[in-house]
Amino acid sequence: MSGPAPDTAPRRRGRPPRAAGQMAASRERLLRAGVARLTERGFGAVGLEEVLGAVGVPKGSFYHYFGSKTEFGLALIDSYDGYFTAKLDRWFGDAALAPLDRLRGFVADARAGMARHAFTRGCLAGNLGQEVGALPEPFRARLVEVFEGWEARTAACLTAAREAGEIAPDADCARLAQVFWLGWEGAVLRAKLERDAAPLDHFAAAFFDMLAGRAPG
Secondary structure, three states, X not given: OOOOOXXXXXXXXXXXXXXXXXXXXXXXXXXHHHHHHHOOOOOOOOOHHHHHXXXXXXXXXXXXXXXXXXXXXXXXXXXXXXXXXXXXXXXXXXXXXOHHHHHHHHHHHHHHHHHHOOOOOOOHHHHHHHOHHHOOHHHHHHHHHHHHHHHHHHHHHHHHHHHXXXXXXXXXXXXXXXXXXXXXXXXXXXXXHHOOOHHHHHXXXXXXXXXXXXXXX
């Protein structure tokens, strides 16, 4: 009797699908835990052991997911940027609202998010920007890209407001968007410092007064 036919099916290389899925899920949990902690504290103040312990990943397994703490930090920036740009796109793309109401909606949503965590969490990109002198050099360029992306989305929203006649026809929307983010990040930092929404409210009121051509009240 002849033996079994030779196995000519191609063999799958790499990790089995289930193991690969588990790796991806653990990596995502590490990113979520890292983002949560970096919105509260700086990169230098957050130890890998703390993040690993929060999600139950053994210390020796970290390098299965990230090649270094620098690589982990850059992945955290990317993760946060993905979350935040989705928030901006959701608000700024809401055609049911007038353009300036889209910006007001984003401000109110961000304010509510800080209040939900008792103003202990701020902006990950802003927090990292505060300590950039002590961070690996690749962080600097990536953070600049993040802020420029947020400014571009905000400028597009303000351009829609200009076209709708909500702001002056000669308004420089790119510059206004930069002013918004410079001021908003400062207000977020101050709100976190004071554990209070007042800095956010003061800045938002002043910015919208400026758009309306009024002196800030």
